[in-house]
Amino acid sequence: MHKDVFARLERFYDSVPRDGARAEEYGGLVLFVREGAGWPFYARPRLDATAPASLADIAAARERQRELGLPEAFEWVHETSPELLAVARSAGLAVLEAPLMVLDPAALPDPATLCDVPVRVLDPDAPDFAADVAARRAVAAVAFAAAGTARGDAGPAERDAAVGELDQAALDEERDRIADGRRISALAGTPTDGALASGMAMRVGDVAEIAGVATLPVARRRGLGAALTATLAHELRAAGTDLVFLSAGSEDIARVYLRVGFRRIGTACIAEPAALIP
Template sequence: MRRRQRADDGCSSAVASRSSMHYPVLLRVEEYLDLAPRYGSEVIRVGSLVLFASHTPWAYYARPNRGNASPPRRKDLVRLRRVCKHRELPLRIEWIAELSPELENIAAAFGLRIARHPLLILTEDEFVERSRSVGVRMLDPDDGQLIESRAVVHVVFDPTMPAAAGVVERDARLLRLDHAEVNYAHQRARSGRTVTGVASVAGVGVVATGSYNPIGEVAEIVGVGTLPTYRHQGLGSDVVHQLCEDAFSHGVQLIALVAEDEGVARMYQRLGFRRIGTCMSAQDCSF
């Protein structure tokens, strides 16, 4: 595996004109993001958008229709809202800003709440060597800590959790995990569609986790989080580093990652990730 050390190159926004150096890789990531939810959803075409009606324990979203040359318009959002209400689905749209630049203004004028997140990629040549904590490892599909890792994710991404949430909150969520989510997590792990790594502490169990979802030679890292009481120890970075190493060793050539904000993006850049654009999301918070 050939790797090189590299410095943090900042996270300036990319411009994805067809002549841009980022345009081909943005299209590659867009293709992946279009394929990823199709494995667990009904695909519903809504004008220039595609809605993924999830068959899984968690909800999906709508995206621009890759097969439609026309950009999204307001009437598509009107239709999307109607379909989502009929099916009792959340109205959420995700897209790459540089490939669908017109959608932000349309969604904002439609009253949706907009969020912007740095989009980063990593290739094997850019992967930065580093040591990791001893408790970081990949999980087999039937490892008992796989479900413990799901409880960590629930704690980390629950905005109602206390700032000092830790093992007590994790174990409480573990007891309340839905059987459908548990079964689906094992199903995806056994099929190889989700591969999970964790950081564990002796006598405590899983305190940080993350996963990658491979499709062909592209994968996305998702669900990275550390229990608040164990943050600022580099455990999340260690887990991501382990995930990247494992993905490259299994034939992945390009890893994509959507960071929460610019500060988180800078952390990933220390592992070799580079910023190529911005992922957008828009959602209707009224229902």
């Protein structure tokens, strides 16, 4: 069963960037270079590669990333490309080994049982859509600057300070992808405090990845991340998605997703220059 799941995940990972990036091949790797504004992509094993990526392939991809001013970032699934872990480390990269988890639909709870803070899915036709997108990004920026599950002091004031002006092209892209079902975005919050947690899902056919689930440090340990994840999973299932997965940033974070019905099946590897990974 897992062999089929891993094959579907590889096709998903290869498909997601292609409608917003061009693909450049470096031996056993493919580097996705985003066309226009937006979060930069990464290099990963080629779907049709006949041999594992080599040290020379990594060096060539890193040189191109530096030339383009892109992060030197690589991603892969260890169970699919087990040889790449040692190669990446020999190239001087630090590798985050993140729990790779797949949803068991039978174990998916009602979001309302996980948290008393309401979660809402963003509507691309709503008058406040632009403000909601800006809030989602600001929550993520503050939360990921203090990664983990521990409570902290950063809250609504820091979120508001992090709100930036949205590029119209990026906003249009978000609206289009939500409208056609390729993306789902959600916020959890209250009328008094505003957005306290945010997250999104990317969908290709009947496979989707939940990503970017983030809670302001001041609001952690209240179940917001679990409720938001469960909401996204329910939306995806209702849209006909039968394989929902995510990568947890740590074992502590993985325990949050266990509450929502996700089960570990492998390891997602994220490699960057050693100085960038604590």
